[in-house]
Amino acid sequence: xKEVEQNSGPLSVPEGAIxxxxxxxxDRGSQSFFWYRQYxxxxxxxxxxxxxxxxxxxxxFTAQLNKASQYVSLLIRDSQPSDSATYLCAVNLSxxxxxxxxxxxxxxxx
Amino acid sequence: EAGVAQSxxxxxxxxxxxVAFWCNPISGHATxxxxxxxxxxxxxxLIQFQNxxxxxxxxxxxxxxxxxxxKGVDSTLKIQPAKLEDSAVYLCASSLGGSETGELFFGExxxxxVL
Numbered sequence: 001x002k003e004v005e006q007n008s009g010p011l012s013v014p015e016g017a018i019x020x021x022x023x024x025x026x027d028r029g030s031q032s033f034f035w036y037r038q039y040x041x042x043x044x045x046x047x048x049x050x051x052x053x054x055x056x057x058x059x060x061f062t063a064q065l066n067k068a069s070q071y072v073s074l075l076i077r078d079s080q081p082s083d084s085a086t087y088l089c090a091v092n093l094s095x096x097x098x099x100x101x102x103x104x105x106x107x108x109x110x
Numbered sequence: 111e112a113g114v115a116q117s118x119x120x121x122x123x124x125x126x127x128x129v130a131f132w133c134n135p136i137s138g139h140a141t142x143x144x145x146x147x148x149x150x151x152x153x154x155x156l157i158q159f160q161n162x163x164x165x166x167x168x169x170x171x172x173x174x175x176x177x178x179x180x181k182g183v184d185s186t187l188k189i190q191p192a193k194l195e196d197s198a199v200y201l202c203a204s205s206l207g208g209s210e211t212g213e214l215f216f217g218e219x220x221x222x223x224v225l
Contacts, residue, residue, distance in 0.1 A: 043216035100152030
């Protein structure tokens with residue numbers, strides 16, 4: 001069974017600080033990785049994708065990938081109350097079939 | 111552009127009853143997915159269609175769940191008979207193709223409560 005593991009949280013982050021989320025995966029053949037954000041009672045929405053080792057920045061978000069360690073992370077800089085949500089790590093197993101982790105709940109406190 | 115439409119939004123049924131959920135993907139999206147999301151867990155893929163063909167249904171409990179995508183557009187997911195553990199949000203998603211972009215567009219979901 002291919003797995004995607006995340007810390008469930010909640011991760012409490014002061015407003016303006018950096019939130020750091022981690023994800024590990026078991027399928028060594030996976031080549032593409034994604035972070036989805038899910039507000040309470042809403043459906044997931046894609047916020048970041050990463051395909052190569054290293055960092056990828058998009059606004060206040062930075063995704064980091066280390067395929068050798070089978071590790072993906074997401075940094076949220078200058079965290080805002082609107083960032084309070086559950087962040088789902090997803091791994092593309094094949095042909096768009098995404099395996100999701102259980103998600104990390106982030107709570108940004110004023 | 112209209113998003114992924116799902117109905118009904120909420121459904122409450124007794125165990126052993128049946129239920130059906132409907133999904134209309136974004137126009138032009140060839141790939142359609144049904145995910146099950148149990149409270150506190152990530153979405154789990156039940157079935158993936160490419161046009162009107164099944165790409166993956168390995169995690170679909172076929173003794174009680176069925177899904178179809180006639181004419182490669184709308185899709186229906188049916189549960190018969192329902193069990194207590196089927197209580198979840200059923201998310202429909204679509205994407206342009208079976209690509210590596212991983213960008214799935216999700217509907218608002220159908221929340222099922224089985225009593």
